[in-house]
Amino acid sequence: xxxxxxxxxxxxxxxxxxxxxxxxxxxxxxxxVQDMADFVGDSLELSQNAAKTxxxxxxxxxxxxxxxxxxxxxxxxxxxxxxxxxxxxxxxMITAERLREKKKEHPGAAVVCYVNTTAEVKxxxxxxxxxANAVRVVESVGPGEIIFVxxxxxxxxxxxxxxxxxxxxxxxxxxxxRILPQDIIRQRAEHPQAKVIVHPECRPEVKALADEVLSTGxxxxxxxxxxAKEIVIGTEIGILYRLRKENPGKWFFAxxxxxxxxxxxxxxxxxxxxxxxxxxxxxxxxxxxxxxxKVAVDKMLAVGRSG
Ligand code: 13P
Ligand code: SF4
Numbered sequence: 001x002x003x004x005x006x007x008x009x010x011x012x013x014x015x016x017x018x019x020x021x022x023x024x025x026x027x028x029x030x031x032x033v034q035d036m037a038d039f040v041g042d043s044l045e046l047s048q049n050a051a052k053t054x055x056x057x058x059x060x061x062x063x064x065x066x067x068x069x070x071x072x073x074x075x076x077x078x079x080x081x082x083x084x085x086x087x088x089x090x091x092x093m094i095t096a097e098r099l100r101e102k103k104k105e106h107p108g109a110a111v112v113c114y115v116n117t118t119a120e121v122k123x124x125x126x127x128x129x130x131x132a133n134a135v136r137v138v139e140s141v142g143p144g145e146i147i148f149v150x151x152x153x154x155x156x157x158x159x160x161x162x163x164x165x166x167x168x169x170x171x172x173x174x175x176x177x178r179i180l181p182q183d184i185i186r187q188r189a190e191h192p193q194a195k196v197i198v199h200p201e202c203r204p205e206v207k208a209l210a211d212e213v214l215s216t217g218x219x220x221x222x223x224x225x226x227x228a229k230e231i232v233i234g235t236e237i238g239i240l241y242r243l244r245k246e247n248p249g250k251w252f253f254a255x256x257x258x259x260x261x262x263x264x265x266x267x268x269x270x271x272x273x274x275x276x277x278x279x280x281x282x283x284x285x286x287x288x289x290x291x292x293x294k295v296a297v298d299k300m301l302a303v304g305r306s307g
Pocket of ligand 2 (some may be wrong): 063087088089090091116173174175176201236261263264
């Protein structure tokens with residue numbers, strides 16, 4: 001097995017070099033994939049990285065909307081998603097057509113879309129956001145109505161933080177919605193000294209019980225900087241690999257072991273190798289959509305991060 005893994009990794013490295021490729025991985029990816037990546041991060045950091053890479057090929061170890069965002073920002077590069085079935089169910093909870101209908105009901109409203117959306121939905125939006133900058137993005141929008149899509153839980157959290165009402169789309173993340181208030185209550189009872197940090201995609205009742213609400217990148221920073229030795233993590237459990245690797249003196253506990261994103265887990269080392277060998281699956285956003293979507297993504301990148 002060790003020889004097999006070593007051979008697999010060596011071949012990925014060889015192909016990566018010969019094809020001038022970079023491997024980007026989200027914080028939820030399998031540990032073996034994180035270890036092969038040139039960069040591991042949250043959605044915002046991955047977009048920023050894609051925007052500035054000088055590689056010819058980007059192997060995106062994440063889900064489809066993330067690869068699309070890379071394609072929006074880097075039209076001249078080949079963007080590969082190692083498994084085309086790695087989609088985000090939340091991003092499929094809204095379509096461009098349904099958003100156009102909503103816009104007709106609220107003429108003049110600005111549309112803020114979470115980065116977890118298709119390129120078509122981004123093309124219908126005024127500005128994009130991630131969990132790391134959603135509050136700042138909403139604060140940057142001028143007066144008037146705002147339609148926020150598709151995550152109702154991130155949306156209601158941001159509306160309260162920014163102190164302005166928003167029209168919310170009823171989407172949600174099936175993985176984060178598995179984390180329940182009783183999970184946090186149980187973890188607090190088992191680890192009374194622990195800090196509890198959760199992702200904004202969690203249910204409002206879960207966020208209300210947490211010490212901090214943070215993007216995955218925010219969690220990585222919090223874990224590094226806190227003096228707490230025990231931390232309960234309310235997000236997809238793939239992030240525990242990186243947290244434990246980077247913080248050997250601290251203890252991390254999953255708020256719920258049920259918080260697994262099955263689509264993220266489709267990307268394995270074998271798929272990464274196959275993807276580089278066959279140069280597949282290419283994710284390319286059509287130019288007409290790309291140009292419109294890029295306006296929303298560029299505005300988000302100009303805002304930067306806040307958490
Ligand atoms: P982050 O941007 O915080 O990494 O979150 C991405 C995501 O898909 C959360 O489910
Ligand atoms: Fe989508 Fe949720 Fe998976 Fe993130 S964890 S990619 S929001 S389904």
